[in-house]
Amino acid sequence: MKKIVIAGAVAGLGLLVACQPAAQQTEAPKKEVTAQKKKLSKHEKFKIALENQDKYQKACSNPVQLVPEGIDIETFKKEMLATVKFPEGGVVGKNIARGEKLFGDPKKGGKSRRGNCYACHCGDPQIIACGNIGPSLRGYGKRGIDPKETYIRIYNSWAVNPCSVMPRLGYHGVLSPEEIADIVAYMHDPNSPLNK
Amino acid sequence: MKKRTLFASALLAGGAILGTAAVAQEQLPTHLKELLELGMHPGHSFVDEGREMFHKPGPNGKSCATCHGQDGVKLEGAYAKMPRYYKDIGKVADIDLRILACMTKYMGYDKNDKKFMKKFNKWSGPYRVPLASYVASLSNGQEINVQLNHPEEKRMYKLGEELWFMRVGARDFSCGICHTVLAGKRIRLQGLPDPVKQKVYTHWPAYRFGSDRMWTMEDRVRSCWKAYFLYVKQWNEKKDWVKKPPPYSEWVIALELYMKKAANGGTIEVPGLLR
Numbered sequence: 001m002k003k004i005v006i007a008g009a010v011a012g013l014g015l016l017v018a019c020q021p022a023a024q025q026t027e028a029p030k031k032e033v034t035a036q037k038k039k040l041s042k043h044e045k046f047k048i049a050l051e052n053q054d055k056y057q058k059a060c061s062n063p064v065q066l067v068p069e070g071i072d073i074e075t076f077k078k079e080m081l082a083t084v085k086f087p088e089g090g091v092v093g094k095n096i097a098r099g100e101k102l103f104g105d106p107k108k109g110g111k112s113r114r115g116n117c118y119a120c121h122c123g124d125p126q127i128i129a130c131g132n133i134g135p136s137l138r139g140y141g142k143r144g145i146d147p148k149e150t151y152i153r154i155y156n157s158w159a160v161n162p163c164s165v166m167p168r169l170g171y172h173g174v175l176s177p178e179e180i181a182d183i184v185a186y187m188h189d190p191n192s193p194l195n196k
Numbered sequence: 197m198k199k200r201t202l203f204a205s206a207l208l209a210g211g212a213i214l215g216t217a218a219v220a221q222e223q224l225p226t227h228l229k230e231l232l233e234l235g236m237h238p239g240h241s242f243v244d245e246g247r248e249m250f251h252k253p254g255p256n257g258k259s260c261a262t263c264h265g266q267d268g269v270k271l272e273g274a275y276a277k278m279p280r281y282y283k284d285i286g287k288v289a290d291i292d293l294r295i296l297a298c299m300t301k302y303m304g305y306d307k308n309d310k311k312f313m314k315k316f317n318k319w320s321g322p323y324r325v326p327l328a329s330y331v332a333s334l335s336n337g338q339e340i341n342v343q344l345n346h347p348e349e350k351r352m353y354k355l356g357e358e359l360w361f362m363r364v365g366a367r368d369f370s371c372g373i374c375h376t377v378l379a380g381k382r383i384r385l386q387g388l389p390d391p392v393k394q395k396v397y398t399h400w401p402a403y404r405f406g407s408d409r410m411w412t413m414e415d416r417v418r419s420c421w422k423a424y425f426l427y428v429k430q431w432n433e434k435k436d437w438v439k440k441p442p443p444y445s446e447w448v449i450a451l452e453l454y455m456k457k458a459a460n461g462g463t464i465e466v467p468g469l470l471r
């Protein structure tokens with residue numbers, strides 16, 4: 001707001017000092033700047049938010065919901081896999097405590113909006129309030145699953161199951177690659193309550 | 197201690213697995229069950245408040261009753277056909293928008309008066325929620341009968357269906373993913389109903405004891421969008437989270453129309469009582 005006032009003042013000064021055509025020249029870009037700064041209305045914001053639907057979401061927006069339409073499943077998976085970014089330190093992070101918190105902090109009854117794994121999966125037997133949408137993750141680390149596969153599933157579940165219910169947490173930036181690596185570490189750690 | 201309460205709540209919500217309306221009644225806490233047995237539904241106070249408001253004159257001296265008759269006699273059954281197209285406002289309206297249009301068009305309330313609009317939008321305000329509850333209750337016992345006659349109604353229904361299955365936002369959600377595909381499953385301990393197959397619209401507006409307030413379907417639909425994690429540029433919980441569509445917007449009304457049409461034939465029983 002202040003900036004606009006200052007800009008206006010500067011432009012005003014310019015008007016006083018410079019001759020007519022010069023003033024017109026400075027005025028044109030100024031209008032553009034204010035237009036950009038104009039706050040979007042709630043209506044515009046929501047409209048844009050819906051228009052942000054990507055082509056993969058669009059392919060999954062059919063009444064079946066779980067099978068992509070208009071795109072070959074293998075191509076779909078391949079393209080989704082190509083979006084997966086890996087953290088520098090490897091897919092198994094070092095901060096297991098952070099992984100636990102993101103998975104769903106047991107101290108807060110399993111609540112964490114970021115990962116929110118308990119909304120759909122059971123895991124730590126202490127957390128009874130867990131959903132039954134996804135498979136139970138109890139004993140996950142003992143199943144001999146490659147941590148890299150775990151990482152990919154969390155980063156972009158659609159690389160494994162196109163149109164899956166599971167949000168593509170890394171793809172959308174809900175979780176960073178490092179955060180996902182920490183969750184992977186928590187899930188594969190033999191001392192994790194999931195695996196005890 | 198914590199564990200014990202957790203366990204108790206798990207037991208309480210255990211019935212949610214079946215996810216039917218009957219089970220929702222089972223989940224009611226004892227004090228609410230007792231209230232119901234005594235015939236004291238917490239939602240009824242909203243209906244009573246709405247009845248009072250219905251007969252109260254607006255700024256130009258007209259009340260709702262001036263046109264719709266004492267005790268809303270002319271509105272009996274009106275809610276069963278909503279949302280529908282209204283000539284006087286030129287669009288499809290749900291009950292919330294219809295009430296707003298009546299108040300601003302015929303009763304002298306000012307749509308540009310920010311104070312009034314704030315009061316109107318607010319769930320605890322004296323206008324929208326009580327009036328919607330009252331007017332809806334005038335159709336109690338009648339069957340929902342939404343027809344798509346006007347081209348606008350057909351267009352809105354199509355939009356509603358499209359939105360129902362539209363996967364969007366940082367969580368790749370759609371209404372359908374939870375309420376069609378996963379219906380009957382649980383998000384944590386909360387059973388997921390199927391509003392399309394189960395005709396849940398029959399008991400909306402509903403009093404929800406979880407939030408201790410009356411919700412119209414407008415409130416319900418708008419709040420659902422919060423879970424989508426919609427954004428303008430890039431998902432960011434603090435800086436870029438488009439939580440809800442604006443009130444009375446096409447998106448909300450289209451979804452209401454889609455769900456209510458699916459509830460055709462169900463008997464209206466308002467206010468509902470939900471978890």
